[in-house]
Amino acid sequence: MLLLTREDLEKVLAMREVIEAVEKAFLELYHEKAKVPLRTILEVEKHNGFLLYMPSYLESSEALAVKVVSLYPENPKKGIPSVLASILLNDPETGKPLAFMEGTYITAMRTGAASGVATKYLxxxxxxxxxxxxxxxxxxxxxxxxxxxxxxxxxxxxxxxxxxxxxxxxxxxxxxxxxxxxxxxxxxxxxxxxxxxxxxxxxxxxxxxxxxxxxxxxxxxxxxxxxxxxxxxxxxxxxxxxxxxxxxxxxxxxxxxxxxxxxxxxxxxxxxxxxxxxxxxxxxxxxxxxxxxxxxxxLAIEDAITAKLAYEKALKLGIGTHVEL
The missing domain is CATH 3.40.50.720 (NAD(P)-binding Rossmann-like Domain)
Structure with missing residues (x-):
């Protein structure tokens, strides 16, 4: 399995490519080639936070992933980002874990990319x-x-x-x-x-x-x-x-x-x-x-397609750390 840190992701992801990938994911969604259940939201009321579980599968792009993301609005007061996340990318054919990656940067990139797609049309x-x-x-x-x-x-x-x-x-x-x-x-x-x-x-x-x-x-x-x-x-x-x-x-x-x-x-x-x-x-x-x-x-499809893009580029460029579970 490949481990990708934020530093790794910053080396492999370019916004223009992420916009193109996310636009493709939305096209698959329209043509019913995506499985994207409504995310599970766990509210941690005691600490004013949320934990979200976001699985998805894009059939044409063969992107299968789940993201776990937290949202704690008070975190910046503690010197911690308000949004933290991690993503697990799996092989759709076998279910084998392919990569585990820092998800906060991917969240920021794919959220920006979705707005980029919307801005393009609107x-x-x-x-x-x-x-x-x-x-x-x-x-x-x-x-x-x-x-x-x-x-x-x-x-x-x-x-x-x-x-x-x-x-x-x-x-x-x-x-x-x-x-x-x-x-x-x-x-x-x-x-x-x-x-x-x-x-x-x-x-x-x-x-x-x-x-x-x-x-x-x-x-x-x-x-x-x-x-x-x-x-x-x-x-x-x-x-x-x-x-x-x-x-x-x-x-x-x-x-x-x-x-x-x-x-x-x-x-x-x-x-x-x-x-x-x-x-x-x-x-x-x-x-x-x-x-x-x-x-x-x-939407979780944005994470899945961006995670797959990052994984494929990291393999091509020899970036990341390979580990055995």
Whole structure:
């Protein structure tokens, strides 16, 4: 079995390749070539955390994996990432374990890639500015993915921790050669951006619909349970809503569950799943004025396809550590 550390994964995974792989996974999902049961969520209430078990199998890509991921919003106060994960990749033909790998980096890469796919189909072609609310680990790969699918010229970032915002701006401006301004409020981010990235562990809305201008595309990836949200109801109501999974969002995402409970929207407000856009079954953006929203809770097929990509590239490049169990 091959062991792959985060350092190994950083050497083998490139965002453009991950976007292509994740788009392929969504196409398989549309054509019913994927098995992806609803993830099992174990809430550890005593320590304000969640543990998620996410198995999946992609028949055409021959990717079989299970991810175990934890979400502990208070972890950053202890110097630990809020999201931690590991992934086991198996041989679909025999069930033999092929690789065990650090999953936090893959989670960030595949989540960014899914938003990259959504941005490809939903953002305006002439979108040039990006706004980021929440400057954590996920925000970095989110910006990377958007950068790969649109010609980004400037970005704005806000985090409740201004030092995190500044570190993000310094790091990512060097990486992409794009000017990144640290701003004082989420409102300022929204009012200046063609594409919005909302990547928080907020329990109450950090984005209000009144701030969002015509033609904006929003990627919302934050999740801390069905009773919490990072988007207000007006944002959801005024947007063309695309999700990664109807079932997942309606069971898990407070961003959608809460406005439904309020009577602001109903389940029919979900325009499409991302797989429908990838397959061409439904159109993405209709015009340059509409507001589009991609709400993601994460699908295990994204992990499986990215883990297989990492494994195959690691074998080819001779990266990783082989162990006998």
């Amino acid at each position: 953002a305006r072609k002439d979108a040039k500015t990006v706004g980021i609310i929440g400057a954590g680990v996920q925000a970095r790969t989110q910006l990377w993915a958007v950068y790969e699918v649109r010609n980004i010229e400037k970005a704005y970032v806000y985090d409740i921790n201004k030092e995190k915002s500044q570190n993000f701006a310094d790091e990512m401006s060097k990486k992409f050669g794009v000017e990144i301004d640290v701003v004082e409020s989420p409102k300022e981010v929204a009012e200046n951006s063609d594409i919005l990235i909302i990547a928080t562990t907020a329990r109450k809305p950090v984005l209000r619909g009144e701030w969002v201008k015509e033609g904006t595309h929003i990627n919302s990836i934050g999740w801390v349970g069905k009773d919490a949200r990072e988007l207000d109801s007006e944002t959801v109501k005024k947007s063309k809503l695309v999700v990664d999974s109807r079932e997942g969002v309606l069971n898990e995402s407070g961003d959608i569950i809460i406005p439904i409970k309020e009577g602001i929207i109903d389940e029919t407000h979900i325009y499409a799943e991302l797989s429908e856009l990838v397959a061409g079954a439904k159109k993405g953006r209709d015009n340059d004025r509409e507001i589009t929203l991609f709400k993601s809770v994460g």
